[in-house]
Amino acid sequence: MKKKIISGITALALLTGGVVGVGSFESPVEAAQATLKFKDVPTTHWAAAAINSAVEQGYFKGYTDGTFKPSSPVTKAEMASILGRLTEQPNASSSASNNFTDVPEWAKGGVSAAIQKGFINPASYKGKLDAKAALKRGEMAVWLTQGLATVDSDYKQALSDVKNTVIPAKEYFTGKLAASEKNAVAVAMGTGLMSVYSDKMFGSDRTTTRAEVAVLIARYTSVAKTKPTDFKGLNELRQVGLTGTNLSLITNYFKKTPEGKILLPANRKYDEVVTDDFSKVRNKEIVTDTNYADLKVSNWIIIDTSVANKERSIYYPVFVDEGVKLQSGKYFSFVEFNLSIKSNSMSQLQAGGLLNSATFNPLVSPRSKVFSLYGAPKTGDYIKDRVFAVKNPVYWAEGLLHFKESTARPVTLETTEGEVFSVSYTP
Structure with missing residues (x-):
């Protein structure tokens, strides 16, 4: 019976990401070894350093077969749990309660913490987070910039200032950038938090991978410590938004x-x-x-x-x-x-x-x-x-x-x- 219980927990971890990411429960020694090398994350991988750092800080865990699966998508529940564990992120002055009806039990605490820290605004949803769905980059930009607005009120002002700006992404010029995500994409790009791909697309509808999240967490903590006015690109986007x-x-x-x-x-x-x-x-x-x-x-x-x-x-x-x-x-x-x-x-x-x-x-x-x-x-x-x-x-x-x-x-x-x-x- 005990063996079956352990197997069930392991299966849950693999499906839901365990405590934070997707992976299995490991001993401290195994976790430390995982931070040094994953079979599918060579030292030449573009996100190798960020992945190792994210694992060391407990945001992600590797799989028992020694892989990290950097290209696997991250669900909304997983990302909310990661954001909820950012210790330097302040709580919002007034945060809503977690009224989502579709959040799995293991992620409820993480989602509540992400809401409290200002990343997620329940009012933007209709009672359901679609927690098991892969998080797309447009929604990721919204979450992260809402977090920045909690850190510094000038980031909140920046989100307003860029309303009418020109965004250097293909979706903007082709009219395919959702109005609900436009301001967030502008601020995310202006701070260097996120950027376009080689095809010049921001990729609002593309899913966010584990490797990308590892990099974004490192970038977010850096941006959150920086004044909005210190970003030349953001200053430019704000001025174009306000004056043309x-x-x-x-x-x-x-x-x-x-x-x-x-x-x-x-x-x-x-x-x-x-x-x-x-x-x-x-x-x-x-x-x-x-x-x-x-x-x-x-x-x-x-x-x-x-x-x-x-x-x-x-x-x-x-x-x-x-x-x-x-x-x-x-x-x-x-x-x-x-x-x-x-x-x-x-x-x-x-x-x-x-x-x-x-x-x-x-x-x-x-x-x-x-x-x-x-x-x-x-x-x-x-x-x-x-x-x-x-x-x-x-x-x-x-x-x-x-x-x-x-x-x-x-x-x-x-x-x-x-x-x-x-x-x-x-x-």
Whole structure:
């Protein structure tokens, strides 16, 4: 009888992950040996160090056959149990109770702890966690960033600030990123907690593996000890979310165009209409040089190709191929346009004539190889025989922002309501 009871416990451990992860009960000596080497985790494995560390800290256990199974998925119940054991994670100021009806007995304490520590919000579910299902990366991002918001209220503010940001992941550009996960994905990427795969997908619907969780736990503990403002990428995502541009984070050369150096609408005063706040003209109808189409600018991304890798814009991998460098005195300018074509047809060349600006140029989209991998909408998606085949194209276009005194001129956008955004190069 005793042998049968032990076998039953072992079976439960294998099915549910034992105390925390998936594995069997082992002696302390066996556990210590497992942290040094698993048959399926060679020293060259990309997550070997994180796996060994996670095992040493008790978040995971290996199998009795000497394997770790790094590619096996992690269930929600298992992940909740792991998060619930993060000792440095503070409790939420007000946490809900564990009212889930589908959590297995072995995981109830872990799920309750994860809720108490702010990782899981029961209000986001309808009484069921789907605890035995594999945890997907989108939901993982939500859990981890909710945890960060519990650690520091500025992370909570960051989750709000990125609501309207541009996320450097393919799902964002193709419209397949769930609204309920968008903010969390942005913060997870901005802090370096999570990133895209080689196919440029964040992989919201992909399951999370044991190896990935081992790495994420190590990253989370590091990020949780860091102020949100210390992450350049997150700062950039927040600014684009709030204003529509990253201009002031990429360069401090551009200030509001001085009075007397800009032509204003009739009977309007400089102090009343001129601004260097891009949010004032974002998504508003812009005055064009021609009457071919109504035009709005949703986002304006600046990239400096002269800086070192660690100083690059978080958007660099989306728009610019590795190794590309502009001539001194120029930045890349990438603009998301929203057009409403008035005539029966408008050519691509006529689109380029809507604005007399090298910086805001609706003529062509980025021609980099990497841009095509992200699946972002471009002029070619709407052009047939050099004419727009749709009435309301939304796409990204490429221009240049000059910051040499000999070539720079004010960058100006005027809304049909009379507001004027204008910045000039200031050495």
